[in-house]
Amino acid sequence: MIREKYYISDFCVIRDKKVFKNGTEVYADSEALSVKDFAKGIYKFLDLKYPKFHKMDELCKLGFLASEVLLKDKEKVDQDTALVLSNQASSLDTDRKHQLSIQDRENFYPSPAVFVYTLPNIIMGEISIKNKMKSENAFFVTDNFDADFITLYSEVLMNTGKATNVICGWVDLDNDKYDVFLAFLSKKGNKELTKEELNKLYKQ
């Protein structure tokens, strides 16, 4: 059986108060005091008009913004573009906020708006809603970005006709420390998809 070739057509990194697309810095805010402020700055920079953004937790905001940067110049996103994401801290950042709201029995007011984000895969729901994707999605919790596994999983999705393209990567946040990397995989592009290439781009 001939192995189909796939490519990394675009990638986005959000790290250390900077946003990169395809290796080029597109936004930076060294003055941002919090992830919330930094994310809001990116939102304004991208000139987004999407009120639901403000309701998202910080993890979702970062994943959502990375997807917006990644898809910015694409005329159309195929509905069957799959999402394969991963991180290390799951939704721990928001889990703690939820825990704080329920630990005092005398002041027990859990917020539904916080509770809905106590699962990391909500990021994929937000990206899917925005881009009208009706596709396969999976979120994995691993110690580190596992380029080998993510590449294999994405290739299987495309090889078996489950997806035309895949947005894959790493969206991690814990206590104001964040690390975001998204890549758009398709049949077109300059960089051939291999675990080595994906890992190299992540580490850039």
Added chain:
Amino acid sequence: MAELREELKEKLIEQLSLEDVEVSEIGDDDPLFGDGLGLDSIDALELIVLLEKDYGIKLKDPKEGKAIFESISVMADYISKHRTK
């Protein structure tokens, strides 16, 4: 009552993260859901918590919220009649 209506508008913006909305943009009789402010089902749950936390009103049936959260005016009227704090 006018004071309560203004207070509710401020709380809505704060609690529901309506960052692009100003108090002056919310009309007293504007529908809060659907074509009005565009609130969703999670917002409705958040409003139920707000009623209990800030005004001591515990809704026995969440479906009651549909009528109570019709607009700021209706909400203010309901709160002024049923508040315990």
